Structure formats: structure tokens, C-alpha cells
Amino acid sequence: MLTIFDCDGVLIDSEIISSAVTAEVLNDEGFAITADEVTSRFAGLASGEMEAILSEETGLPVSGRIKERIQAEFDRRIVHVKAVPGISDLLDALDGPRCVGSNADAAYLKRALTSAGLYDRFKPYVFSAGEVGTRKGKPDPNVFLHAARELGADPAETIVIEDSFAGVTAAVRAGMRAIGFTGGAHSWPGHAEALMEAGAETVVRKHSDILAVIEAFGSWDGRGV
Template sequence: MSALQLAIFDCDGVLVDSEIIAAEVEAEMLTEFGFEFTAGELGARFAGLTWGAIVKRLEEETGRAFPDDFAGKVEAAVKERIGREVQAVPGVHAMLDLVDLPRCICSNSATSLLQLELKRVDLWDRFRPYVFSAVEVGSKAPKPAPDVFLHACREFEVDPGAAIVIEDSVHGVHAAIAAGCRVVGFTGGKHTWAGHADALTEAGAETVIGRLADYPATVEALSLWRGD
């Protein structure tokens, strides 16, 4: 493998603690529609997927069709609450100060939401213009497709094997592995659940950390160990 040349960050659940907010809103609105989910159950099953993909899976599993405007209403409610409440994951600014690699964000969220939440926690200017929404760049295929990671590597002219990704979801880890990137799992968001670290390891993460404060040393260690 190549020496590390690019740090790729997932956003929701890694940089900003938004996954728990989204899961709470989604669980409330699904309950009103007749589905009994807790925020924790939603996070464990669907973290890292787009809301459209979640709705499609539920329709396939249950045979029930959601109203045409349901997904849009949920997305609007999530965006409104995130805009009011989202906080940075603890330690994110100090961590970024110590990771001495070019960096970008690869997320399934739309750019409009990414800009909203990143500006709220003073992170937008630390990444722009390298904030890539999977549903808006390249093939527009969301994770678990690897396309957004491959797009980022092309933008930086870096071999995927020289990129390190930090992800909090199994779907994100699968996408990064499929792209050929190296992956660190992260369980430091408020949406974490029992078995989260094991699930990320089983998905292919080389190691899993629970604090962003541990990420710079992890990057340094993986830079020395190339897996050759």
C-alpha cells in the first residue's frame, strides 16, 4: 500500500453529532405512520443510508407504501432540527489541527445540509471546497457504493490505497473498502450502540476508535504500517 496522502472524513456522526438528531426525528415520524422504531434501533439498522434508501427498504420489507410527500417531510423536519441543535463531535477542531494531510468530506447528505451543519459548528471553512455529497458528484450513487470516495481520490490525484477514511457506519465502511481505501471506524457519536465497534470491525475497518482525540495518533500509526 502507498503511504497516506489524503484524509477523508464522513460528516454525520463523525464531525457533527447529527445522526442522533436525525434518528430521533425519523423514529417519531415513523411511529406516527404506524412503525414502532426507537432512535437507537434506527441508528443500528440504517446509519449511513440516505433517507430515500431507508424508506425503500421499509416499503420492501412491509409491503406498505409511504405517501409521496413523506420522505420530503421527514427530510425537512430533520434539517430544521439539525439547524437549531446540532453540535460538533467533541474534540473535532483539536483533531483537525493535528492531522497533517490534505482533507475532504465524503457524505451521503446533500450539500445544502452539509453546509448548514458545518457552518453551525465552524467547520465549513476548514473543508470547503472539498465537501463532496455522494448524491451530487460523479455517478451520484450514495454509499454503500464506493463512488464518492473514488471521486475524492480523483480530485486529489491520489491512489485510493493512499487515502484514509474515518466512518461511523457499516455502509460507509463497506463503501470505503470497495473503493480501496483504508478505514478507521468511529463510535464517538451520541448515536452509538452496543456492538457498534464490532460491526465496524466486521465490515472491514482496520481499527475502531471512540474519541477523535485518538485519531491523529491512529493516522500516524497506520502511516507507518502500510499493510505490505
């Protein structure tokens, strides 16, 4: 059984960094938004989608200069990113193939996962949605279906661990089974409910709970029978 991990917010505690940086820069540029709002509304979306939504809502363009400011500050802080607690123990215990499926670009994934000491646990199976298959990001299932093809896995026998509405939606659209994860430092009130609404079969807060869920999936078809 193939297990696909999202990166930001599941493997590494980067979402809280991203949300803080994004909110700081946007507020400085005249957009009134909090880090919690950035997380709850935009976590997991493909590049450019947040900017399009904010521009439509406010009538103000999120210019290339603003995006460059956000990226530069995020790049400065991400070198200090840490692995989400418990992930190394889970990877030690997990049998079968595993990979990363993310909306982030491949260069970032290598840099961030290396900083957190996790890149070698997955290479070469670290997939960026914008660089494989149809190049479409989550909630499109592209990156997950590509991962299944690359590792010779049946989508119906593949498990995806995701912390975002868009990511869980992509897993469901791929015909895969989704476990929602709320153990990242960015988790917010209503996070678990949002993941269940998107189609996660269950939600866990600790990586130490995931192995038991995966084992239970062997006798649980996800339809409650």
C-alpha cells in the first residue's frame, strides 16, 4: 500500500511560517488579513490562487513585487524549519512505499525537507504538482495520480495524509483514501471539521496515531461497513 504525504504542515512545520510572512507583508501593503485567516482560507492552494482571490475581493492587485517580498522573507526563514514531531518515528515504522506529493516547487521541497532532515527519507519520490503530469495543482488530483503511476500503485489502495481542504479534495478526486492531519503548529479551530467535510475518512492530531489508522484501513472500506 502506497502512502503519500503532503509536505507543508504534515512533514514540516512550514505553514505557520508561510502564514505569518504572508500576513505581515500583505498588511504592510494595505491588505487587512491575519496569519490565522491566511492559514484557514488559503493553506494548500496552488500558487497564484490566493492572490487571485484577494484581488477579486479587495479590488487591489497583489503585484509581482508583493509576491517577491513574501517569497524572499519566507526563503530567509524556512532554513530554520523543523520536522513535525513524530514523523521520523512514523517513517521508521511504516512498511511499504512512500512519497511526497505537494503543490510546492521541487527546488523548495528539496531545500525545506533537507533542512528538516527528511529529504533522504523520500528521495527520489518527491513530486511537485506543477512539474509533473498535467502540471495542475491541488485540488486537482494530478500529483497524486502521477505518484501512483510512478510507484505502480492502485489509487484505490493508496493512502494520502493531508492537512488542507484542497489536498484532501485532491485525494478524494484521485480515488484514494485520505487521512486528515491537524498536528502542525498552524492548526486552527474547525480544522478537523474542514478536512472531514472535504472527504477525509478520519482525522488525527499526532503522527503516532497514523500507523494504527493505516492498519485499520485494511479491514475498513471507508463506507462505514
